[in-house]
Amino acid sequence: MPVRPRPSTRRRQGGLQGRSIVKLRSEPSFLRPYCESRAGAAGGSRDVVLAQHGVPACAASHSLILSHAILPVSFRGCPTLEQQGKRATMAKASILIVEDDSAVAMKIRDRLRYLGYGISGLVSCAEEAIEKVAESRPDLVLIDIRLKGDSDGVEAAERIRASIESPIVYLTSGVDQDTLRRAQMTEPFGYVMRPFEEGALRAAIEVALHRHKIESKLKERERWLASVLRSVGDGVIATDRRGMIAFMNPVAENLTACKEEDALGKGVTKALAIVDEQRGSLAESPVARVLREGVAVGPDASSALVARHGRRTPVDATAAPIRDDQGEMIGVVLAFRDITERKRTEDEIRRRAAQQEALSAVIAAAAGAQEVTDLLKAGLDHTLQALGLRTGGIWVSGQHAVHGLPARFAEALAQTCRAAGLAVPSPTPVDDWQEMAESEPLSALAPLMESFRIRASIIVPILDKTRCIGRFIVVSEQRRPWAPEEIAFVETMGHQLGGAAERLSLLARTREQAQQVQGIMDTVPEGMLLLGANSRILLANAAAQEYLSVLTDARVGDALTSLGRRPIQELLEPPAAGSWHEIEGLGNGRRVFEATARPMETGPRSGSWVLVLRDVTTQREIEHRVRQQDRMAVVGQLAAGTAHDFNNLLTVIMGYSEIVLSSSDLDDVLRDDIIEIEKAGRRAAALIRQLLAFSRRQILEPQVLELNALVANMERMLRRLVGEDIELIAVEEPRLKRIRVDPGQIEQVIVNLVVNARDAMPHGGKLVVRTRNVALTQEQCDGASEARPGEFVCLSVMDTGEGMDEETLEHIFEPFFTTKDTGTGLGLAVVYGIVHQHEGWITVDTKPGEGSTFEVWLPACPTPAEDEAGEMVPLQMLRGGDERILLVEDEAGVRAFVAKVLRGKGYVVFEAADAQEALDIFERESGEINLVFSDVVLPDGTGLQLADELRSCKGELPVLLGSGYTDEKARWPVIQEKGLGFVRKPYAPAELLLAVRQAIEPS
Secondary structure (H helix, E strand, O other): OOOOOOOOOOOOOOOOOOOOEOOEOOOOHHHHHHEEEEEOOOOOOEEEEEOOOOOOOOOOOOOEEOOOOOOEOOOOOOOOHHHHHOOOOOOOOEEEEEOOOHHHHHHHHHHHHHOOOEEEEEEOOHHHHHHHHHHHOOOEEEEEOOOOOOOOHHHHHHHHHHHOOOOEEEEEOOOOHHHHHHHHHOOOOEEEEOOOOHHHHHHHHHHHHHHHHHHHHHHHHHHHHHHHHHHOOOEEEEEEOOOEEEEEOHHHHHHHOOOHHHHOOOEHHHOOEEEEOOOOEEOOOHHHHHHHHOOOEOOOOOEEEEOOOOOEEEEEEEEEEEEOOOOOEEEEEEEEEEOHHHHHHHHHHHHHHHHHHHHHHHHHHHHHOOOHHHHHHHHHHHHHHHHOOOEEEEEEOOEEEEEOOOOOHHHHHHHHHHHHOOOOOOOEEEOOHHHOOOOOHHHHHHHHHHHOOOOEEEEEEEEEOOEEEEEEEEEEOOOOOOOHHHHHHHHHHHHHHHOHHHHHHHHHHHHHHHHHHHHHHHOOOOEEEEEOHHHEEEEEOHHHHHHHHHHOOOOOOOEOOEEOOEEHHHHHOOOOOOOOEEEEOOOOOOOEEEEEEEEOOOOOOOOOEEEEEEEOHHHHHHHHHHHHHHHHHHHHHHHHHHHHHHHHHHHHHHHHHHHHHOOOOOOHHHHHHHHHHHHHHHHHHHHHHHHHHHOOOOOOOOEEEOHHHHHHHHHHHHHHHHOOOEEEEEEOOOOOOEEEEOHHHHHHHHHHHHHHHHHOOOOOEEEEEEEEEEEEOHHHHOOOOOOOOEEEEEEEEEEOOOOOOHHHHOOOOOOOOOOOOOOOOOHHHHHHHHHHHOOOEEEEEEOOOOOEEEEEEEEEEOOOOOOOOOOOOOHHHHOOOOOEEEEEOOOHHHHHHHHHHHHHOOOEEEEEOOHHHHHHHHHHOOOOOOEEEEEOEEOOEEHHHHHHHHHHHOOOOOEEEEEOOOOHHHOHHHHHHHOOEEEEOOOOHHHHHHHHHHHHOOO
C-alpha cells in the first residue's frame, strides 16, 4: 500500500538529509503524469512537486534538490527513470562535468552517455571549467559543489554564470549552511546528492534544461519588450501594484530629467508631477487614480508634466492597469507624449483662425453697417481681439474709433510725419520704439510714441484704391516682435476698411438686390430637394413637395428610394446623354419631369445631394406639337411651293373651260366633256386650298360674325351629310359672343369635324354640335398646354362612336394619317391648321368605346358683326369701255387667257412679261393707263414694287394684284395695309372681271 511521504525533520551533517526530495519551478512534459500543482514558496510563486505514484520495495532513499527550496518526496513504486526516458521530449544536450574525483567523473560521464546526452568535457578544477565553458559553451554544467584548489564549485559557478547563461546543477554529498547560502546566490537549477541514483540525475538534468529553455524565452521576450519600449517616441513608466517605479524608457528619462536607476523602487511623484494648466493647480497622479479605480484614464490635453528640475512640458498622458492571467492588477503603465510642437501648431492655427474670423466679421459688419463709425468700431474691436491687444485706433475721413488712445493721436501723428517729411505708404511695423536707432527715418516718431506710452506698433495706411484716406494703428505697451502674418492681417484689415465710405453708399442697392434675389429663389419654379445620408429628404421647397406627391409616397424626413419608376441611385448618376434624367409621374394624367443631381462636396452638408426637379409636361406637349407642325410644314412647304404653278395652270384650264362653255354653238357632247374638265379643275383647286389650310398658308379673309348663324345656315346641309341613321343635335348658346374668322374656313372646320364624327358611327348614333361662351382663368389654363386666359367661343362636336386609343390620338392631326379604308387623311389636319391660323386651339376628349368630343376654341371679338349682304353686280356692269389695262404676268398661258377675257369685254390690254417691260410700256403710253393688273411675284421684282414705282408717276393709278402663292411671297399683309385690290388664283372669268371692275370703280 502506498505511503505518502512526510518531510524529514532530521538534519544530517552538511545540512541535507532525509529521503529523496525534488522541487520544480515549472512542469516538464515528461513529468506531467506524475505531478500536481501546489502552493509554493513565499511570494506566491507556483511550484510543481513530484507526487507519489506507488511504492516499490526496492526504492532507495535519495535526495533530489531543485531550485532554492527542499521538499521530501518518495520514489517508491515509480517506474525507473530509464523507462521514463523513453518518453522524454528534450533534445540531446551537451553537458560539461566538473568533478575533482576522476572515478566519479567518469562514472557520471558513462551514465550520461548511456542516457543519451553529449559530453562536452571532463574537468577537475575551477580554472579548467571556466576555460572549457568559453571553448565548448555547453548546454548544462554539472559541477561538484566542493572542488579542490583555490576555488570551490560555488566560486567556479559564479564565474561561469558571468560568461554564459548555461544552467548549473550542483553535485554534493552534503554542505554546510554557509556554502548552501553561497550556492543559492548563484541561482543553480538543481542539486544532485551522492550517492546519486541514475533516475534522480536524469530528472535533475531534464528539469534544469526545461526550466532554462523557458527562462531563456522569457528573457528574450523581456529584452524585446524593453527594446520596443525604449524605442517608442512616447515616455513610458511602469510601476508595480504599489505604484513604485519598475521601468522607465529613455524618453521618460529625458522628459522627467530623472534616470531609471534613480527612480526604480520609488513613487511616480518622486520623478514627475502632472499639473492642470487650465486651473493652474497640481493634478492627481494618473497612476494613483488607476490604482484606486482600476480603469484606464486620459488623455487630458490640458495636462503638463513638471520635471524634477522644474521644466514644464505639455503632454498627453494616459495610464492603464497591468493585469496578470487571472485579471489581477499587478501594476500600472503610464505613457505620456510631448505635445509642445502640437500645442505650438494649435496656437498658431487658433491665432490664424481668430484673424480669419475677425476678417470675416469685419466683412460681415461692412455689409450690415449703416454708418462709417459703426464699421470702424467693429473693425478695431475684432482686430485687437484677434491680436490679443487692448490699444489701437482707426481714423478715416474725419471719423474715428479708438481704444486706449486719445482721438488727437491721429492729428499729432500726421503733424509729426509732415514735419519730418515722412510718408507711411505701406504697413510699418516697429518691434520696440525705445530701441529705434537715430539713423532710422522713423526715429522722428519715437518721441511721439513715447509720449503716448507706445512701445511697439503697426501702422497701416487705409487706402481707397491708391488714395490714402486714413490710418490704422495697433499698439503694444510691451516690446513685441510682430510676426509676418500679424502684419499681413492688419494690412488686410486696412484694405477691407479702405472703401468703407464708398461701399456704404452702395449698401442700400446691395440690400435691394439681395432681396430681389431672395424673392426669385422663393418663387423658383423648379423643385429643389436636399438629400442626406441614405437618400433621406432633408429639405424640399414648395414646388418639390408638390412634385413628390406625383412621383413618390416619400415626404420630407423619409428615405427616397425612387421617383416615378426610376431608382434614386440611378438618378444620382450622370445621365447617358445630356444633363437631365426624364421621369414619368405615377397615377392618372401623364406628367413628365426632368431631374438632375449635384453632390455637395464642401461645407457641413458634405456628402449630401441637391436634387433639382422640373415639370416638363407642357414642354413635352409643345415639343410634340412642334414635331407635328414640322411634319405638317414639310407638306405645307410642298403645297406652297407647287400652289403657284398649279394655280396658274388651273387658271388657264378653268378659264378657257368657261370661255368654251359660254359659246352658243357648242356641241352637247363636247359641252359635257368641257364641264367635266371644269369640275376637275375646281376639285383640284379645292384640294390645293385644303393642303394650304392645314399648313396654315391659306390667305384668310376674316369677318366678324356670329357662330350660331353660321351653324344654322349649315344645319340643313349637315343633316344631309350625316344621313338618317345619325341624330344631329345643335345646341346654341343664346347670347354667343362674336368671333373674327374667315367664314369659308370655319365652315370647312365644321364640315370636316362632322364628317369625322359620322365616320366614327358606321351603325348610327348621336352627333351634337354645341356653341358656348367660356371665360378662362389662369388656374384653368394650367392643365392645358395651349390654353390661355381670356374670353373665348367654344365650338364642340360630340359623337357616340367608337372613340380612340392614346396611340391613335397622338397622330390624328398628322397629314395623311387615317384609320379609314378610304380618304385622304387631310380632314383633321386641315381643321388643326385652320384653327391655329385663327389663333385658337383644339382639344380632344376620347376613350375607346365611349365616343369622342372635339372642342375648337376661338378668341371672342367685341366688334359687331359685319353686314355680309352686298349688292349683286349685274353682269352688264362687268363689261369694260375704253379703259386701258397694263397686264403684267410672267406666265404666258395665264397672260394670254387674261388678255383674251379682258379684250372680249372691251378693255384695251397692254401685255408685259416682267416689271421692266411694264415700265417701258407705261413710259411709251405716257402714263395713259387706267389699271395695272400685275402678278405679285415677277422675274425681276414684285408687283408691289412695280405699283409703287408707277404710282410715284401717277398717284391715283388703280392697282389690282393677283397671285397663286399663299405664303410670304403673296405679301398679303402688305397688300391689305396699302388697300390694294387682290384676286386669288385660280380665278374664273367672272371673278376676274368683277375684280377688275371693282379696282377701276371702287364705289
